[in-house]
Amino acid sequence: MSSELSPIDKAKFVAAKQATQYVEDGMKVGLGTGSTAAWLVKCLGEMVENDGLKIRGVPTSSRTAELARDVGIEVISLDEAKWLDLTIDGADEFDGNLNLIKGGGGALLQEKIVATASDQMVVIADAAKSVETLGAFPLPIEVIPFGWQTTKMLVEETLIGMDVLGRTVSLRMNGDAPYYTDEGNHILDLHLNRIGHARQLSLVINQIPGVVENGLFIDICDVVVIGHGDGRVEVRDINEGTVEESRFDIIEKDNLFADLSD
Ligand SMILES: O=C(CO)[C@H](O)[C@H](O)COP(=O)(O)O
Known part of the structure; x- marks a missing residue:
């Protein structure tokens, strides 16, 4: 090399x-x-x-x-x-x-x-x-595979009430198949552009059934x-x-x- x-x-x-x-x-x-x-x-x-x-x-x-x-x-x-x-x-x-x-x-x-x-x-x-404000990098959240599409919908609904600039949610892929974590879960990437209240967002997201954890370290x-x-x-x-x-x-x-x- x-x-x-x-x-x-x-x-x-x-x-x-x-x-x-x-x-x-x-x-x-x-x-x-x-x-x-x-x-x-x-x-x-x-x-x-x-x-x-x-x-x-x-x-x-x-x-x-x-x-x-x-x-x-x-x-x-x-x-x-x-x-x-x-x-x-x-x-x-x-x-x-x-x-x-x-x-x-x-x-x-x-x-x-x-x-x-x-x-x-x-x-x-x-x-x-x-960064001055978190959020330009898409926020990853780990969700269990069972009902992940419903979890995604619930995340999208939750984001409507949050202080963020973007609200697109995408399933992380590994080629043509969904990405799996070491725990056998999926990752949803939240394209928020700017997160106004990161602590509040972290708490609210973790309340959604199906969400295991989010990538905000507060x-x-x-x-x-x-x-x-x-x-x-x-x-x-x-x-x-x-x-x-x-x-x-x-x-x-x-x-x-x-x-x-x-
Ligand atoms: O959170 C992580 C992995 O889950 C990494 O720490 C983060 O993605 C930074 O990676 P890199 O050092 O390759 O830029």
Whole structure:
């Protein structure tokens, strides 16, 4: 493979690399899903192999579980871990209050359960994920397959009363067939353009029978590590309200960058 990374991959990589600083020996760590989280898992795998880092990882999807095992991270289930020191995951959007839209990769249910069961959630993202108001990215909601078309109608009716700019709801597809999550559910993508009251929307959507969970993460994330294509990294911390900047010199190592297919 070419060792030249695109600016977006460099941004994802430096965010992931910076976030490894939150990981300490002996921790139980929630491992997110998606292309940015895949960089993190690879970086942690390197630390396990080269530095003797001892962690146990709770993956948020079957894809992440496979990758974590491949790079030598000990994988345990959430039931074995019960509670985690830290979860590090990507996001599709984050706002100034560190509220998120997640689920672009279809793993929002496990991601929300794992992040909620953690002392701290650190999000890693490229700068393009930063928004003033959530909603440009379609909001994923996980629904059970039984009666999903009725659930979709109920979601559409519910959206009429909500402070959003768009109200189109689509079933996520995998080629010609509906997409299935790890739990055997479907995903509805809500094209809302702008979400006026994210907390209220999250509560109302989760009241609809057939809806398992939605991709709004409200008051769950503590820190966002934002990567830029030139190697700059910003850290936004919900408690300290600080913005730190540092810079990574990107060392492109073929074994680290190879085969990130997610
Ligand atoms: O929520 C997610 C998966 O369900 C991902 O974190 C989100 O989609 C971001 O993915 P990527 O890092 O590939 O941009």
